Amino acid sequence: MTDGDDHDAELDGDRKTVAALAAQGDLLTKPRLVDHWIYFETAKARDRFVDEVATLGFTITDTHGEAMPPNRFCAKVSSVTPVDLESIHGVVMSLVGAANRHAGEYDGWESPW
Secondary structure, three states: OOHHHHHHHHHHHHHHHHHHHHHOOOOOOOOEEEEEEEEEOOHHHHHHHHHHHHOOOOEEEEEEOOOOOOOOEEEEEEEEEOOOHHHHHHHHHHHHHHHHHOOEEEEEEEOOO
């Protein structure tokens, strides 16, 4: 995927998730814990990603190697942020960029409200 394709795909996914939260009455601008999942082919790539995003203020909440190949090494990272479209999409794209630099695949986010 090209950077533009990544942006468009993630923006579409973020719009859908934000719309679903809004439809349930979520106050999107209220900061809350948001979890993100990213998958990698190797533990080394995952660990380099984790090192990078930790410097950006993300909390590393889990790393494991239980997903299905080819991307079997997972990093679950979290941050406290609002989930209005502009805020969450900026966070997502920073993680997509870091994942791309380490041959990873961003797999989405979720948040309680």
